[in-house]
Amino acid sequence: MDAEVLVVGAGPTGLMLATQLARRGVSVVIVEAHAGPARETRALGVQARTLEIEAHLGIVSRAIELGTPAFGARMWAGGRRRARVRLDDVGRDLTPYPYVLILGQDDTERLLGDRLREQGVEVRWNCELVGLTQEPDRVVARLKESSGVTRDVSVSWVAGCDGAHSKVRQLSRISFEGAPYEHVFYLADVRMRGSMEPGEINIYFWPSGFHLFFPMRGENHWRLVGILPKALVGRVNLTLEDVVPSIQKEAGNTLSFQHTEWFSTYRIHHRRAARFRDGRCFLLGDAAHVHSPVGAQGMNTGLQDAYNLAWKLALVVSGDAGPALLDSYDEERIPVAKRLLATTDRVFSMTVSDSRLTGEFRTRLLPSLLAVALKIPSLRHFIFRTISQTGIRYRRSRLSENLAPPKPGAPRAGDRFPWMRLRLADDRPAEDLFEVLDDTRFTLLLFGQISPAASPMGSAERLRILEVPEHPENVRARRAARIPSTAFYLLRPDGHVGLAGGRLPPGALAAYATGRLGLRLASG
Numbered sequence: 001m002d003a004e005v006l007v008v009g010a011g012p013t014g015l016m017l018a019t020q021l022a023r024r025g026v027s028v029v030i031v032e033a034h035a036g037p038a039r040e041t042r043a044l045g046v047q048a049r050t051l052e053i054e055a056h057l058g059i060v061s062r063a064i065e066l067g068t069p070a071f072g073a074r075m076w077a078g079g080r081r082r083a084r085v086r087l088d089d090v091g092r093d094l095t096p097y098p099y100v101l102i103l104g105q106d107d108t109e110r111l112l113g114d115r116l117r118e119q120g121v122e123v124r125w126n127c128e129l130v131g132l133t134q135e136p137d138r139v140v141a142r143l144k145e146s147s148g149v150t151r152d153v154s155v156s157w158v159a160g161c162d163g164a165h166s167k168v169r170q171l172s173r174i175s176f177e178g179a180p181y182e183h184v185f186y187l188a189d190v191r192m193r194g195s196m197e198p199g200e201i202n203i204y205f206w207p208s209g210f211h212l213f214f215p216m217r218g219e220n221h222w223r224l225v226g227i228l229p230k231a232l233v234g235r236v237n238l239t240l241e242d243v244v245p246s247i248q249k250e251a252g253n254t255l256s257f258q259h260t261e262w263f264s265t266y267r268i269h270h271r272r273a274a275r276f277r278d279g280r281c282f283l284l285g286d287a288a289h290v291h292s293p294v295g296a297q298g299m300n301t302g303l304q305d306a307y308n309l310a311w312k313l314a315l316v317v318s319g320d321a322g323p324a325l326l327d328s329y330d331e332e333r334i335p336v337a338k339r340l341l342a343t344t345d346r347v348f349s350m351t352v353s354d355s356r357l358t359g360e361f362r363t364r365l366l367p368s369l370l371a372v373a374l375k376i377p378s379l380r381h382f383i384f385r386t387i388s389q390t391g392i393r394y395r396r397s398r399l400s401e402n403l404a405p406p407k408p409g410a411p412r413a414g415d416r417f418p419w420m421r422l423r424l425a426d427d428r429p430a431e432d433l434f435e436v437l438d439d440t441r442f443t444l445l446l447f448g449q450i451s452p453a454a455s456p457m458g459s460a461e462r463l464r465i466l467e468v469p470e471h472p473e474n475v476r477a478r479r480a481a482r483i484p485s486t487a488f489y490l491l492r493p494d495g496h497v498g499l500a501g502g503r504l505p506p507g508a509l510a511a512y513a514t515g516r517l518g519l520r521l522a523s524g
Helices: 011-024 048-057 060-066 105-118 165-171 242-252 298-317 324-353 356-373 376-390 472-478 508-517
Strands: 003-007 029-030 069-071 072-078 080-086 100-102 127-135 138-145 148-160 178-193 200-205 208-214 221-227 257-273 282-283 442-447 463-468 489-490 496-500
Touching: 003 011, 003 298, 011 029, 011 105, 011 257, 011 298, 029 127, 048 060, 048 105, 048 298, 060 105, 060 148, 069 208, 072 356, 080 356, 127 148, 127 165, 148 165, 165 282, 178 242, 200 242, 208 242, 221 242, 242 257, 257 324, 282 324, 298 324, 496 508
Parallel strands: 003 029, 003 148, 072 200, 148 282, 442 463
Antiparallel strands: 069 100, 072 080, 127 138, 138 148, 178 221, 178 257, 200 208, 208 221, 442 489, 489 496
């Protein structure tokens, strides 16, 4: 084998997957058809769940330094402030990052690329996938350099992270179901002044669309996203100056544009691959699903695809688990993509409808209705968990098992285990649980019970056991999460609960490991 895994595409998803595999000791080759990293990017909202993942990579502090946290969104219509959606007040109990980090995709790629190089892996630029042949025990991939030279590489697995026009998907003959939206978007990086609320996302509704203003790092620096007026669609050599009159008409003449760093237009699609796996080939990110930019979900969803697949693929490559574990990848991620496409499509269609009635609703009623609705705590929590992607769960997965009926509101198998601060020893202060967790192995959390005498999953290196003492601080944290006084949770490397119950029965973890995960326990 030339490598265990070939990653095709060096965007955020491909870089995340390659980094996660390399840090788990998997040999990786990553190729990209372009000559180098992208300089102009569309994705710029980094959600809380992504930041939690980046914390394990050791790059979250740098990401926050480079970006601008947006703690809420301000909605405008008719040139007036109509409503505000706050994220920090509800999210501060749910995640260490109760905001959307406004950070360009180029910065995200640079941080991930630097981390990948630290693992000893370099991206092979100007290298295009042109052929795939699957064999029972390997995949032979034909790669073409910019010089025209081709060579075949032999790998165990291929990951298609190569975008909406994915060669991996095409060569695997997987259909990409959906269609393009009729609207053309514009994207601009500008220096400007105006009535925008600093440090927040500003949304300007108008009768036939919207403009989004994202605060960027630096003084008076904003990223603009909006729908191109129909009169400008198809115009050659279009610039932001052509769009400014439309923006000022809807957002106010007080806007002053000082400098445009770059401007581009693009069409978007809503599509999903019929399946995310074909034998030894996988699809992730835009190769598997594309949708409207509503809610800044696209890049983040691709990064979670990579995080979901990486730990499973690493176990299979190492021989610690059988290939059946990989069946859970598209089983878990396809429902996420389906829900995301359905949600963003409904919201987007309502937001851009040319109907006069819909336009009146969008500009006159929607902001006020949202302002009232968001005073309901349960709705605010739902919206935050949805946008932040901390609410994604795999309850119906083959890897999720509850040994006892969960207490209402308590974590259950398939859920992301909640963020907590716990005292894990009497002589230590309360610690951020997410900082304590090691995402390269499983973690067994024990409440009200002691550890088993021997490692229950075959290898101490595979499983870390944390006993949570019944300290008053822990009791408060446990009750806030509705965790019973006697409970256990087996956390997967990606932080989701695999197995949950009350008192841990002898042999339960070993049975789960062999039966659900397909782990081989004889090694430890």
